[in-house]
Amino acid sequence: MDNLANGGWLPVAFLALMGIAMLAYVVLDGYDLGVGILLRRADDAQKDQMISSIGPFWDANETWLVLGVGILLTAFPLAHGMILTALYLPVALMLLGLSLRGVAFEFRTKAPPARKVMWNWVFYGGSLLASFSQGLMLGLYVTGFAGGAAHWAFAILTGACLCAGYALLGATWLIIKTEGAVQLKAVMWARGSLLLTGGGIAAISIVTPSLSEQIFNKWFALPNLFLLAPIPIATFILFLTIYRSLQRLPTRLAAGNEYGAWVPFAATVGIFCLAFYGLAYSLFPWLVVDKITIWQAASAKESLMIIFVGAMVVLPAIIGYTAFAYRVFWGKARALTYY
Amino acid sequence: MFDLDPIMLARAQFGANITFHILFPTITIALGWLLLFFKLRYNYTHDEKWMDAYKFWVKIFALTFALGVVSGITMSFQFGTNWPGFMATVGNIAGPLLAYEVLTAFFLEATFLGIMLFGQQRVSNRAHTLATLIVAAGTTLSAFWIIVLNSWMHTPAGFEMINGQAHATDWLAIIFNPSFPYRFTHMLLASGLTVAFLVSGISAYRWLRNDRSASVMATLKTGVYLAAALIPLQIFAGDMHGLNTLKHQPAKVAAMEGLWETTKGAPLLLFAWPDGEKRMNHAELSVPNMASLILTHKLDGEVKGLNEFKGAHPPVLQVFWAFRVMVGTGMAMLLVSWLCVYSLKRKPTFIKPLAYTLVAMTFSGWVATVAGWYVTEIGRQPYLVYGVLKTANAASAVPSALIATTFAMYIALYLALIVAYVSVVFHLARSAGKPIPATPVTVLNSLLETA
Ligand code: HDD
Ligand code: HEM
Ligand code: HEM
Numbered sequence: 001m002d003n004l005a006n007g008g009w010l011p012v013a014f015l016a017l018m019g020i021a022m023l024a025y026v027v028l029d030g031y032d033l034g035v036g037i038l039l040r041r042a043d044d045a046q047k048d049q050m051i052s053s054i055g056p057f058w059d060a061n062e063t064w065l066v067l068g069v070g071i072l073l074t075a076f077p078l079a080h081g082m083i084l085t086a087l088y089l090p091v092a093l094m095l096l097g098l099s100l101r102g103v104a105f106e107f108r109t110k111a112p113p114a115r116k117v118m119w120n121w122v123f124y125g126g127s128l129l130a131s132f133s134q135g136l137m138l139g140l141y142v143t144g145f146a147g148g149a150a151h152w153a154f155a156i157l158t159g160a161c162l163c164a165g166y167a168l169l170g171a172t173w174l175i176i177k178t179e180g181a182v183q184l185k186a187v188m189w190a191r192g193s194l195l196l197t198g199g200g201i202a203a204i205s206i207v208t209p210s211l212s213e214q215i216f217n218k219w220f221a222l223p224n225l226f227l228l229a230p231i232p233i234a235t236f237i238l239f240l241t242i243y244r245s246l247q248r249l250p251t252r253l254a255a256g257n258e259y260g261a262w263v264p265f266a267a268t269v270g271i272f273c274l275a276f277y278g279l280a281y282s283l284f285p286w287l288v289v290d291k292i293t294i295w296q297a298a299s300a301k302e303s304l305m306i307i308f309v310g311a312m313v314v315l316p317a318i319i320g321y322t323a324f325a326y327r328v329f330w331g332k333a334r335a336l337t338y339y
Numbered sequence: 340m341f342d343l344d345p346i347m348l349a350r351a352q353f354g355a356n357i358t359f360h361i362l363f364p365t366i367t368i369a370l371g372w373l374l375l376f377f378k379l380r381y382n383y384t385h386d387e388k389w390m391d392a393y394k395f396w397v398k399i400f401a402l403t404f405a406l407g408v409v410s411g412i413t414m415s416f417q418f419g420t421n422w423p424g425f426m427a428t429v430g431n432i433a434g435p436l437l438a439y440e441v442l443t444a445f446f447l448e449a450t451f452l453g454i455m456l457f458g459q460q461r462v463s464n465r466a467h468t469l470a471t472l473i474v475a476a477g478t479t480l481s482a483f484w485i486i487v488l489n490s491w492m493h494t495p496a497g498f499e500m501i502n503g504q505a506h507a508t509d510w511l512a513i514i515f516n517p518s519f520p521y522r523f524t525h526m527l528l529a530s531g532l533t534v535a536f537l538v539s540g541i542s543a544y545r546w547l548r549n550d551r552s553a554s555v556m557a558t559l560k561t562g563v564y565l566a567a568a569l570i571p572l573q574i575f576a577g578d579m580h581g582l583n584t585l586k587h588q589p590a591k592v593a594a595m596e597g598l599w600e601t602t603k604g605a606p607l608l609l610f611a612w613p614d615g616e617k618r619m620n621h622a623e624l625s626v627p628n629m630a631s632l633i634l635t636h637k638l639d640g641e642v643k644g645l646n647e648f649k650g651a652h653p654p655v656l657q658v659f660w661a662f663r664v665m666v667g668t669g670m671a672m673l674l675v676s677w678l679c680v681y682s683l684k685r686k687p688t689f690i691k692p693l694a695y696t697l698v699a700m701t702f703s704g705w706v707a708t709v710a711g712w713y714v715t716e717i718g719r720q721p722y723l724v725y726g727v728l729k730t731a732n733a734a735s736a737v738p739s740a741l742i743a744t745t746f747a748m749y750i751a752l753y754l755a756l757i758v759a760y761v762s763v764v765f766h767l768a769r770s771a772g773k774p775i776p777a778t779p780v781t782v783l784n785s786l787l788e789t790a
Contacts, residue, residue, distance in 0.1 A: 055453070055456075055457060056453030056454070056456070056457045056458070057453060059404075059405075059408055059449040059452055059453065060446065060449040060450040060452075060453065062408065062412065062449070063441070063445045063446050063449045065412065066411075066412060066415050066441050066445055067441050067442070067445075067446075069415055069416060069419075070415065070437055070438055070441045071438070072419075073415075073418065073419045073426060073430075073434065073437070074426075074430065074433075074434030074435065074437060074438050075434070077419070077423075077426040077427060077430045077434070078427075080419045080423075080426070081419060081420075081423035081426070081427075084416065084419055084420045085420060085423075085737055088420060088737055088741050088745070089741065089745070091416055091420070092745040092748065092749075095412065095413045095416060096748060096752065098409060098412060099409040099410070099412075099413065099752060099756075100752075102405050102408060102409040103405050103406055103409060103756060103759075105405055106401055106402040106405045106406075107402070107759060107763060110398060110402055110763050110766070110767060111759070111763050111766065112766055299430055299431055299434060300431045300504070300506060302431070302506070302507065303430075303431040303432070303434055303435050303506075303507060306435045306507075306510070307434065307435050307438045307439075310435075310438065310439055310442055310443075311438070311442060314442040314443060314446075315442070318442070318446045318447075318450075321446075321447075321450055321451070322446075322450055325450050325451070325453055325454060328453075328454055328458050328461050328462055329453070329457070329458070329461065334460075
């Protein structure tokens with residue numbers, strides 16, 4: 001590992017930082033995009049209640065994406081150019097989706113009431129488009145931008161799967177943050193998206209190794225097989241946990257008992273973390289599969305060091321005040337008013 | 340049709356995006372501070388009119404902020420996709436600056452925005468005032484970092500080139516590069532003026548619609564006095580900025596003045612049509628010796644002409660006219676704001692023609708700001724980083740067809756959003772005076788309160 005000596009650890013540290021930012025993004029913006037995907041299924045007052053549950057958070061959630069891309073840009077400029085050029089179209093679609101969703105937050109309550117219906121649709125459409133394009137990007141990325149019909153089909157599968165996963169995050173978030181009819185609906189939505197997510201993850205896990213030799217070798221070489229085995233097992237256990245909890249919740253919630261209402265969300269976050277870990281394990285140390293490693297892509301050491309020191313000082317503060325913001329809005333969402 | 344030059348397309352796309360983006364930060368930077376002002380006034384006087392002012396303008400702030408965020412996220416992706424050569428050459432300097440903007444400013448403002456907008460009932464009044472302060476400081480800090488980077492691109496300092504890559508040698512010199520203090524001051528003042536005219540324009544609009552509550556009068560006065568106080572400062576700051584530019588980027592100043600030959604006692608052109616092909620101006624209308632007086636403080640001082648920089652100066656027509664649009668708007672702002680102050684002081688009530696003028700100038704800050712940025716950015720051409728990297732060498736390898744498609748999509752999106760934004764701002768102004776009709780939100784709200 002001479003790569004690690006002599007400042008070579010910095011790219012690894014930045015990879016970890018970028019990984020944390022991306023994972024934080026997927027989980028955090030995942031739940032609010034998920035709420036957007038589910039929006040269409042609720043009636044008008046419920047829509048307001050659902051959006052109240054994410055209103056104070058979405059902007060900060062999206063900032064993790066800016067950080068992740070920022071690190072890719074500043075720490076691995078070579079890979080940034082390659083990845084974002086290869087993903088130009090899905091990225092543009094994602095930006096379109098995020099823009100529409102973001103402005104709809106504001107326009108839906110401030111435009112003349114007659115327009116509200118339209119902005120609700122924009123909110124839903126934007127959330128769905130952003131989620132699907134992110135899945136598309138993931139699929140294309142994992143296969144090293146190989147192109148070809150099979151890879152695109154795979155990418156479309158990951159796109160659909162990510163929408164289901166976000167919907168699951170969103171529904172389980174709503175179970176925590178809402179009450180009454182929406183909460184019960186959210187349990188039903190969570191059941192539906194749980195099945196879709198489970199099917200999707202299984203399909204992706206089967207297809208992935210067959211698309212990349214690199215990943216196949218990593219998964220099925222001998223010590224690795226045992227080291228990796230806990231991931232699918234733990235994932236399966238989490239799925240079961242969510243499934244059982246969703247079975248019990250409706251009667252309990254109807255009786256006003258909130259015990260265990262956070263379990264499905266926490267377990268879903270666990271599934272996302274495991275999937276992320278599996279992915280990171282499969283790809284390391286490649287930034288672009290079979291093309292660029294993190295060491296080939298990194299920028300100059302002194303500049304990385306400056307950012308690293310800054311990040312080490314500022315990130316704890318960010319985590320601290322983010323926790324504070326979540327505490328301020330702890331408990332059930334109230335209607336969003338500015339005063 | 341897709342044999343369009345990818346460099347031109349990438350530039351046009353980036354220019355369109357950042358033009359759209361800057362409209363919103365220009366408002367949020369100063370409006371954050373103004374909201375803090377309203378809030379503090381209310382805390383001290385307990386006069387409801389300041390709370391009403393806060394409640395109305397915080398809505399516009401939230402809307403503007405959302406547009407700034409989504410367009411900013413688009414920017415952060417395009418930075419790499421449209422200018423890979425930029426990061427490859429000066430990434431070691433641009434990278435840390437961008438990273439510090441995200442780490443120190445974006446998270447701060449985005450997180451406390453939630454508390455500022457929706458937390459009023461959940462935190463103490465003190466904490467809420469503090470959240471407002473943090474959001475205002477966060478937007479200003481974000482402007483600080485991005486203007487550092489932008490100024491460094493105009494007047495690079497504190498680095499050395501090794502194998503065609505810039506390496507930082509002195510971070511303080513990079514941050515406080517020669518044009519930074521001028522550009523940052525000028526931009527913050529531009530933001531203040533944009534908001535001053537936005538607030539006075541919308542207040543005048545409400546006043547004209549017979550919504551003459553104490554809060555409308557208070558915001559009208561605040562806006563007008565703010566404009567009247569800031570505009571002389573802006574003109575002075577702009578003049579200093581120009582003198583500094585003359586020192587570091589003389590070709591840009593020659594383009595702003597439309598001066599082809601180096602001249603002693605150069606005239607100030609009020610009107611002209613610069614012709615880049617023939618290298619001369621058509622239809623000149625000028626004040627003799629004025630340009631020399633402004634730029635050198637001597638009637639017969641020498642000003643360098645564009646012909647000294649053949650092949651390495653910016654396109655003249657755009658810079659020349661953008662500069663006149665900015666300065667012209669600034670002069671109009673001076674005239675109107677001072678007339679309004681005079682009228683507010685002298686007359687028992689405000690007068691209609693001035694109110695109409697203010698309404699017409701609601702978004703005049705946007706015009707001057709965008710024109711100013713065009714002077715600055717187009718005036719730097721053909722360089723991307725002045726004297727270090729040419730724009731043509733930084734462009735991307737993305738095929739033109741792809742850029743053209745997404746470009747069309749962005750333009751359609753932006754036009755729609757600008758129309759929606761402006762009409763919703765006026766819609767909010769119209770509905771502000773009236774009691775709010777029962778919408779699902781208010782119904783839900785009262786239900787939750789009784790529950
Ligand atoms: C941190 C960097 C940065 C910042 C803060 C700005 N720009 Fe810029 N601008 C660039 C970095 C840049 C650039 C990447 O350097 C471009 C691309 C091509 C070029 O020459 O410079 C550019 C070009 C560019 C062009 C096209 C010029 C041409 O091709 O002739 C326009 C119209 C603008 N910009 C407008 C703006 C506006 C309205 C800004 C207000 C915020 C602004 N720029 C801030
Ligand atoms: C080079 C081009 C630029 C890039 C890449 C960029 C990037 C961004 C991004 C990613 C955001 C969203 C942050 C969030 O999530 O809150 C943002 C917002 C913001 N930007 Fe920019 N920006 C650029 C130019 C500018 C300029 C020139 C200014 C100011 C003078 C500016 C000031 C701001 C401010 C104050 C915000 C806060 C959000 C808002 O006001 O709506 N930016 N920018
Ligand atoms: C009326 C007198 C004014 C003068 C003499 C003046 C001067 C200048 C000059 C010389 C530049 C270019 C500097 C460079 O590129 O190096 C500039 C840029 C700019 N101006 Fe003005 N300006 C004036 C009014 C205004 C007003 C009223 C606004 C907005 C409300 C404004 C907003 C801007 C902006 C946003 C820029 C680009 C950023 C920068 O380089 O500072 N200016 N101005």
